[in-house]
Amino acid sequence: MTTESVPSRPARNGNGRRLRVKKRFLLALLLLAAAVAGGYYLHTRGKVATDNAQVDGHIHMVTPRVTGYVTEVLVDDNQPVKAGQPLVRLDPVEFEVALAQERAALAALRQGVPLERDQTRFKVSGAEASRDSAAQSVLQAAQAERAAAREAESAASVLRQAELDFTRISALARTQVVAQAELDAARTALDTAQAAAAAAQARLDAARKGRAALARQVAGRESDIGLAATGAVSAEIKASQVEAQEARVRQAELDLEHCTVLAPADGYVSRKAVEPGRLVSRGQSLMAVVPLAPGEVWVTANYKETQLTRVRPGQRVTFTVDAYPGVEFAGRVDSIQSGTGAVFSLFPPENASGNFVKVVQRVPVKIVPDPDQAALKGPDAPVLRLGMSVIPTIHLD
Numbered sequence: 001m002t003t004e005s006v007p008s009r010p011a012r013n014g015n016g017r018r019l020r021v022k023k024r025f026l027l028a029l030l031l032l033a034a035a036v037a038g039g040y041y042l043h044t045r046g047k048v049a050t051d052n053a054q055v056d057g058h059i060h061m062v063t064p065r066v067t068g069y070v071t072e073v074l075v076d077d078n079q080p081v082k083a084g085q086p087l088v089r090l091d092p093v094e095f096e097v098a099l100a101q102e103r104a105a106l107a108a109l110r111q112g113v114p115l116e117r118d119q120t121r122f123k124v125s126g127a128e129a130s131r132d133s134a135a136q137s138v139l140q141a142a143q144a145e146r147a148a149a150r151e152a153e154s155a156a157s158v159l160r161q162a163e164l165d166f167t168r169i170s171a172l173a174r175t176q177v178v179a180q181a182e183l184d185a186a187r188t189a190l191d192t193a194q195a196a197a198a199a200a201q202a203r204l205d206a207a208r209k210g211r212a213a214l215a216r217q218v219a220g221r222e223s224d225i226g227l228a229a230t231g232a233v234s235a236e237i238k239a240s241q242v243e244a245q246e247a248r249v250r251q252a253e254l255d256l257e258h259c260t261v262l263a264p265a266d267g268y269v270s271r272k273a274v275e276p277g278r279l280v281s282r283g284q285s286l287m288a289v290v291p292l293a294p295g296e297v298w299v300t301a302n303y304k305e306t307q308l309t310r311v312r313p314g315q316r317v318t319f320t321v322d323a324y325p326g327v328e329f330a331g332r333v334d335s336i337q338s339g340t341g342a343v344f345s346l347f348p349p350e351n352a353s354g355n356f357v358k359v360v361q362r363v364p365v366k367i368v369p370d371p372d373q374a375a376l377k378g379p380d381a382p383v384l385r386l387g388m389s390v391i392p393t394i395h396l397d
Helices: 008-044 093-174 180-257
Strands: 047-049 053-057 060-062 068-073 086-090 260-262 267-270 287-290 297-304 316-321 324-336 362-369 390-395
Touching: 053 390, 093 180, 297 390, 362 390
Parallel strands: none
Antiparallel strands: 047 390, 053 297, 060 287, 068 086, 086 260, 267 287, 297 362, 316 324, 316 390, 324 362
16 A cells, blocks of 8 residues: 555645646746736827728829820820820810901901991981981071062952952942942952962962972981991891800810810829720820829828717828838828718618618718828838728827
């Protein structure tokens, strides 16, 4: 019994030592994990980060404003260009011909307007002179009518007196108080007065008819003036036609200018899809110009909605770009989109349909890089290109 029990003691002592070593190792692991967790907590406290972010910027599509054949392409892919720099030239021959035709039509219209106005002025002046002459004749005819009226009144008075004299002498002749010669003289005087009164009345009627005819001539001359004045309206119409033709000339000049397609902004040529000899249409995409200068690009970070509780515009941001490991960029929160990405998608969710599954949504946050930071300066400064993957961290403190 004693001999068998002695060898078993060293085995139990070895197992105990191994158990104590394992416990110490596990304790060390727990302490290390706690330290790592504490350090991670201290490091990430007051920060929110995401890897769902990329570089965004303006993309200026270059399109022609006229339809034509491409005669020259002046740039290549990825070439830097300046705003207003010629990129593509179209065949200008048909636009030059159209401009010449429009200018010739404008010159013809411009010559017609002064001629129409001069003719109108002369016609109106002649009609006014004729009217004034007819009006003067009317005045003279009125004076003659008044004189004839006075003569008719005088002849009528003489006739009435002759009739009275003849009546008295006839009565006396029947009683043989006066001689036959006096009766004959009274009859002759009556006949003479009747003839004079008839002649005076005829002259008065003629004067009235003459004045009325001259008055109608004055009205006719007034109509002639109005008819001649319509030439001024015609001249104004032609002047409006001149203005319309000037607009067509301006449009033809613009079409000729648009035969040279210019760069809309400073940037780099991308997606060039045009070659000489190709027929291009108005509005057709030829290439894109992408500005990459500091201040022209930004970062769009799609944060989870649960991360945006304390995010505000103006907060400091640091971010890294996968293309430039080891380089840290600085920026600030510019704005937060008014809706989640799902709301603005092609097929927004219809949660009221009954097939509702709650998913944590993401909200785009616009982050503007600081253009004065050292990482964006110098000849070897990294260039932020559209679509690059970014990991931004917003500092909430």
